[in-house]
Amino acid sequence: MPALIEDGRAKVNLTLRVVGRRVDGYHDLESVVAFADCADHLSLTPGSGLNLKTTGPLARDCGEPVDNLVFKAAQLLGERVPDLRFGDFTLDKVLPVAAGIGGGSADAAAALRLLARANGLAIDDARLIEAAQLTGADVPVCLASRACVMTGVGETLQPLSLPKMPCVMVNPRVPVSTRDVFEALGLRNGELLVGATDVIQAAAWPESGASIGDWIETLAAVSNDLEAPAMRIQPVIGEVLSALGAAGGARLARMSGSGATCFAIFEDGAEALRASQKIQQDHPMWWMHVGALS
Structure with a gap:
């Protein structure tokens, strides 16, 4: 059987609201999630074993293959599907790690999609979703x-219709631990981030066909609650946000996830390209992608 190929697209949190910390220690979130047109690339040659090889410009940042989320996802699915056919994975690593854009999670999801294809499983198979x-x-x-819109601890997903939004994504090549950022947020088990008397209201997101301008206006009213604690851990995040804002044309600049990747949304692709060129000139060591979110 020839190799199967899937992309692990970068995930971008356009908003990220931490509702509170549950009694079990997990945090309840509400986040508008989009996906970028940059991705890791994962291939699977079906076979009897389970192996992973990493290649690409950021392969050295992936650590040991046995610790990779590709391995974890495959093993969890194998525990749920009798006689699951595995094989040899090859990961072409393009996205920075520990960067707030779900690179490892995207790779794991790509592995599950590949195993589903190799074993004739539906993408909505309950065992596949549980493994995810x-x-x-x-x-x-x-x-x-x-x-x-992603809520809970990531298990509840409500589809949205987003226009293609020109963007620039920047990472200063500084890893940020998600665990450290949530610890810096400082919520105790059972504590809400909002006040006890506040009423939590879901934002009214634009409907299908809404313009980029409509989306930017709505997104601007909801922040990323992890941005401030992440900046306390890595102040360079503030420098990235300042560079995105100063490059010209950015309508919204924000951190994604728990950082350190930040993004800016533009109404025009040419403006996004000019902004990326300026940032690249001023900060040649930073990782950058210019493209679109959707």
């Missing part, structure tokens, strides 16, 4: 890789 949830909070949303 157990692999990591961002893996279920990456499994579909479609714009949505």
